[in-house]
Amino acid sequence: MDLDYVCTNGVARTPVNLEVTLTLQTALTVGQPLDIRWGIKYKDQSRFLSPGLFKAGARVSATGVVGIGGLWSGELKSLGSQEQTQLPDGDQLTLPALISGAVTTTAPGVIEIKPRRLLIDFTPPPSEALFNDDDPAVSYSAEWTDSNDRDLNFHDVGRDVHATEANFAEAYFKFTGTGVDFITEQDSRAGKVQFTIDGRPGIPATADASKNPDGSHAGVANQGNYTLWGMRGLPYGPHELKVAKLDDKWAMVDAFRVVTEELADPPKQFRATCEPVLKPTAIRVVVGSPTQSPGQSPSSNPTGEPSSNPSGDPSSNPSGSVTSPLPGSPSATPSKSSGVTGGGSSPTPSDSKLTSVVILGSPTPTITTTITLPASTPTSPQVKVTPKGGAQTGEAPETSRASAAVLIGSGGAMVFGGVFSGVVLLRRRAAHANDRSRTV
Numbered sequence: 001m002d003l004d005y006v007c008t009n010g011v012a013r014t015p016v017n018l019e020v021t022l023t024l025q026t027a028l029t030v031g032q033p034l035d036i037r038w039g040i041k042y043k044d045q046s047r048f049l050s051p052g053l054f055k056a057g058a059r060v061s062a063t064g065v066v067g068i069g070g071l072w073s074g075e076l077k078s079l080g081s082q083e084q085t086q087l088p089d090g091d092q093l094t095l096p097a098l099i100s101g102a103v104t105t106t107a108p109g110v111i112e113i114k115p116r117r118l119l120i121d122f123t124p125p126p127s128e129a130l131f132n133d134d135d136p137a138v139s140y141s142a143e144w145t146d147s148n149d150r151d152l153n154f155h156d157v158g159r160d161v162h163a164t165e166a167n168f169a170e171a172y173f174k175f176t177g178t179g180v181d182f183i184t185e186q187d188s189r190a191g192k193v194q195f196t197i198d199g200r201p202g203i204p205a206t207a208d209a210s211k212n213p214d215g216s217h218a219g220v221a222n223q224g225n226y227t228l229w230g231m232r233g234l235p236y237g238p239h240e241l242k243v244a245k246l247d248d249k250w251a252m253v254d255a256f257r258v259v260t261e262e263l264a265d266p267p268k269q270f271r272a273t274c275e276p277v278l279k280p281t282a283i284r285v286v287v288g289s290p291t292q293s294p295g296q297s298p299s300s301n302p303t304g305e306p307s308s309n310p311s312g313d314p315s316s317n318p319s320g321s322v323t324s325p326l327p328g329s330p331s332a333t334p335s336k337s338s339g340v341t342g343g344g345s346s347p348t349p350s351d352s353k354l355t356s357v358v359i360l361g362s363p364t365p366t367i368t369t370t371i372t373l374p375a376s377t378p379t380s381p382q383v384k385v386t387p388k389g390g391a392q393t394g395e396a397p398e399t400s401r402a403s404a405a406v407l408i409g410s411g412g413a414m415v416f417g418g419v420f421s422g423v424v425l426l427r428r429r430a431a432h433a434n435d436r437s438r439t440v
Contacts, residue, residue: 003115007274010094011051011122017043018274022115028105028287035102040095048120050087052271058084061266062099065116072111076101094101105287113283118274133156133253143169145187156224157255165250171243177258179240181230184209184252186223191249195229202231224254233335236267257279262411
């Protein structure tokens, strides 16, 4: 099936047109995977554009969503990603050539597939960048003096600093990332400074360049490129750090370091949402029992519709396991046993309850607490499956009777980690005094 999609927002600064080819097999036998593959490419000269200057390692991810009806009601998400080379601001992004999601069929019947939305995400790479005190991203109140061509033995970044002896003199630094360091000269004659980030007190709120990290007095003078203070765990995005002098001693600004930590989730502000230009028609997939050819409709239901009273007799299932419909299917008498197949294996029937399945790509998957899977379940996930329940939570309603899945993801289950949170204080010397990288 060939479809046209139009994408807006995020890395689509103007609408971007995509050409999508959806590929799947329409006749299967129970146990065969239903593999939905999306081929995506630019349709014309419109392009997704880099939201900034980034070193190599940024990632463009695509998530294709189809609705599933018939034997099972819900959504299947095909995933894929493409690593990017170094990106200037506004450079075009390279799309994944193919994204794929596969689930294993465990009961005969008819499945209806309808293409829905396509999501394009951009994830910046982990990075560090050093900004000198006279960078355009730094601004000062009137009380600061710019000191240049300083002694090489001071090891100042760029051999220059901004200095002040005025109380409450302020310096401002605008940056984009998840963390920031304040770099100054450590000196026994220096004083205390205060840090405010995005209008809130830093953690800690103050630091003193005349002291060592353990609080003891520093018996040194003019030791530049000294990391006095730092924060991590900020949400990825633009921030502003304010540095204010508090006492009668002097304060110096040598440089700032911006850090982007590895992100568990793509920043929401970069997401482009794509919708089909024309309403797609449903694709009909017939799943036959192992005793009939894949092109035949299930013999127990010549019309191809799911049975309103599935058998709970183990003898009707050649694998020896008992299958029953998910919650919301027409069966009035769900079986007490469940046959769950992952990657084509047949586990021993048990009273496992399937309330939610979330199957994702790399990194290494883990198992959620909402699903009981056999030990033989593979750990190479490809697809995210969200069953429909009573409440709109992505989970099936709790019930005292176990239910069996009609489609089971071929990979292991996994949950997303939360957004980075928390902060830490960093007191250390920078390892490279002449780091002038500006790539963020």
